Amino acid sequence: MDMDSGPKGTDMPGGDSFQDVTNVFLNAAAEMESGSLVMMDGFSLLDAMSALEIGEPRLDSGMILEKNQRPPFDPLMPLLPEEVCWIIDRSFSYEMEWHAGNLLSNTVFTFVYVHELGAIDPDMIPYQLPFAGDPERPVELVSIVLRTFIFGYLKCCGLSWDCLNRGILQDIEDWQGDKCDVSLLEGYPVKSVLARLDEASNWLLHTMKIPPLWRDGLRVRLDLRKIILRLMNCNIFDDPGSFMDLLQRAYELLDIVRAHPAPMPQDDSPAHLAFDPFIARRLTTFIPIREIDVPSTTQTWDALEKLLDGWREMLSLSLTKYITTWEIVGNLRRWQLIRNPAYIRSRIQSCFYDGLLVLNRFNLSWLTQSFLTETLGVNYERIVKVIQDGWKDVTSPPLSQMERSLAKLLNTHITGNWLNAPRRRRQLMNLTFDWHALYDLFVNLACHFSNDTSPVYDVVKQLPNAALLWRLSTIREIILSGFQLELYSQEERPFAYWYTSQVIERHLCCLDEILPVVPLDSNAYGELRFQKQFLTAIQIMSIAMFSVMAALLPFDWQRMKPNFIRRYKWAWRPQYKDVCTHPVGHPQLYKFLPSTQEISEDKFYSPSESFGFARVLISQLLEPTFRNDWAGEWRDERAKFLQVLVTTCDNLAGLPCSMRDAASFDLKTLHWDPQQNHWFPRLLPTLPHAGL
Known part of the structure; x- marks a missing residue:
């Protein structure tokens, strides 16, 4: 029933006017014995305790401060080409932060489109769209370009996660492996993702809907994602020459991206809604939410270059058949405090010994x-x-x-x-x-x-x-x-x-x-x-x-x-x-x-x-x-x-x-x-x- 708030100025939970539903719960529990519990599939006592709001934002995933209020996210919101470029660049930032040891729920999974792939599937998008006639914001930018990039993005994270999960690196100390029940396209073939990236790049090459400047910028970013995916999926011992060619191409693409950065969208741009630092509220996780400081674009490309440098060193080590050289390099990495990402360190360990052969050609x-x-x-x-x-x-x-x-x-x-x-x-x-x-x-x-x-x-x-x-x-x-x-x-x-x-x-x-x-x-x-x-x-x-x-x-x-x-x-x-x-x-x-x-x-x-x-x-x-x-x-x-x-x-x-x-x-x-x-x-x- 409606209730008055009592004395004016009293700050009651839920506002000054609310409905008392106590009797609803009392009637529903009338036939229950004292101390008994009603359980349902997928909802445990820990879930019930986690639902209690205690007023601590770091622990209450359901508590949303006023400054963190966000409008509803529309995955089909129209975007400019430069806004899509900025979103892609920002996704690299979160990916590098995950490689630096942060949680997936605080980095990679804050990319909201990761959870909306079905909504932006071109086969599922209605034929009539409110912005279908906007020549500056073609729907294909989201349904083809951005969606395809996300496939490559998730597959790269999936290959990294699989490498770390199978390696000897330990959780918490080296990397954070909590997937929060979110798919990283583990069962999706790499060849299919590469084909999708080629198709999206080919569409950009021939479309007239996007200005040439941003058309080239988007293609470079798709190609960079494709090269990284191929590097992660490549066996370095199969063809060292091809691996080196891929690395060289990755450096060239990275230089192009550095030289032509995407501008920061305006404050009212919908591109800012593409990342939700509090996405963990929607995920299956019991780790407190933490909003990380997103590195600058310069820092992001520096981190990506360090990842490429790690691959290049791994290639050089794979061609080295002296254990003394391996020992010298390992000492230098520790003495110089060069902190390679956990993924690179795991790959180098597997490069030396894969469980069967040393350097892929010698027994123990x-x-x-x-x-x-x-x-x-x-x-x-x-x-x-x-x-x-x-x-x-x-x-x-x-x-x-x-x-x-x-x-x-x-x-x-x-x-x-x-x-x-x-x-x-x-x-x-x-x-x-x-x-x-x-x-x-x-x-x-x-x-x-x-x-x-x-x-x-x-x-x-x-x-x-x-x-x-x-x-x-x-x-x-x-x-x-x-x-x-x-x-x-x-x-x-x-x-x-x-x-x-x-x-x-x-x-x-x-x-x-x-x-x-x-x-x-x-x-x-x-x-x-x-x-x-x-x-x-x-x-x-x-x-x-x-x-x-x-x-x-x-x-x-x-x-x-x-x-x-x-x-x-x-x-x-x-x-x-x-x-x-x-x-x-x-x-x-x-x-x-x-x-x-x-x-x-x-x-x-x-x-x-x-x-x-x-x-x-x-x-x-x-x-x-x-x-x-x-x-x-x-x-x-x-x-x-x-x-x-x-x-x-x-x-x-x-x-x-x-x-x-x-x-x-x-x-x-x-x-x-x-x-x-x-x-x-x-x-x-x-x-x-x-x-x-």
Whole structure:
């Protein structure tokens, strides 16, 4: 019944005048027992609870603020050609945002036409339309051009979603895979979508209903979508030449789109209604609605170019048959903080190993052969022959076990370089034990030849060091990645730098033992020599940072020990007790305090000069005298990273000139910013004191 609102000014839910329907519910529930529920198909208790309005816009999908009110959407609203171009460009923006890790419901699915494909089907559109006679807004712009583009748009998203869904990338951390029960044309053939795009492009080519300028603009955008779809559907190993041609064409089309942007529609244009940031109200999802900031057109094309760059790098890697090169590129991607989309990282992992073959042509045993050849510079068959000829035990040498363990370990290690940074760090922690188990296997193998003095057995005796090189590199990456991920507190940083120097010291010892047995003319020798000088420079820089910070930060054993155990918990795993060989490179806190005292009392040690010496070593690596063959076409990128370290050395040359001066150094002038430098801080200029 009609009810008065009561005292004037009272703000009642639903307005000041409403009908009380309480009796309707009471009568309907009269025969129900207390505590019973009426359930219906597709409507659960969670749905009922979600329907309650609690006044929080982020959680109440049904709550619509006045500023977010939108007029009803008409999928057949007339559009100008430039408005369709703008809609297409904006759809690219949302697609790139999904690749950046946002929800489908907040990005791709906000494109309202995605949910209205049936309404704009040319076979279903009535013959008589209110705007059928508008020559500037032909209905085909929506029913043919825009609808066909959406087919390609959804199919590209469907192929991406399928690739990520089948890959090893994890939800939430890398990408958002909630489809909200919306079709991404999973069962629709790619060839049919490509044919539709060709038909739409052909219609634009011959129609006289659209001005030539926007006719060409629409065709370029359809062609760009078609090329992206073909790239996503292409097996890179089938025809690398064709794949490269597609990439080149994609770059050309992208340049054209950049040079001829679509203008922003006027405020009253219906094109703005093509995207609804609150579309999740209509979708099957329980994730709170979030309106994302749509990137600018320039940022969108930059993101798309980065996607193309990822494909180009994947093509180059697919043609690379050296695991050392894969390792170098993977390290550069982490050290340079280049964040490739999860889709590209997943494709690169599948490119290396598809579950059956490595690089689409080798079995897993090839990894073992490559590892020994590229680390020791000696053919694997030669090593096997030396082992078999000199084996004196009644049992057979554990070659098959070595191959299985090493192949599995290398596959996980290489593909893991394209995980996201936190997950990669956790994986490296797991791999430290696997490398140690392999080291133990090599130690037992080399023990059988410990009494043989013939030079022919020198390579076999270096097998343990070959495993140690990779294990110590793994440990070093775990430590230094903590700076990139901003994990360390101020009190933890001195130990992290000191521990880095200790790990590198053991690594350099391995290199000194291996280098004499590696052929001088091999690529392995050139890379090992490069690594030796590079690590020497990093060690000098780490010791310098440790010396300055340890002299100024108090050492609280009661506080340091629990943090130490938690931070380096990967080293205390019980599995290590099952291996007879003592682990190499584990952290030793009891040695830290004596080292602190020793370097603090060193009158001749200069942190500033240390960075100057490190600069000289890194600068020498940039000279052509250092062989850099394993880096391949990524030599320039490696040089750019080295140049960053040179700049770091120049900046930190302002540290104290002696340990005596370190006592008065202001630690607040050291600023850690992973976006500028990954492992070392930046020395801020000291502000002059204001005059009295």
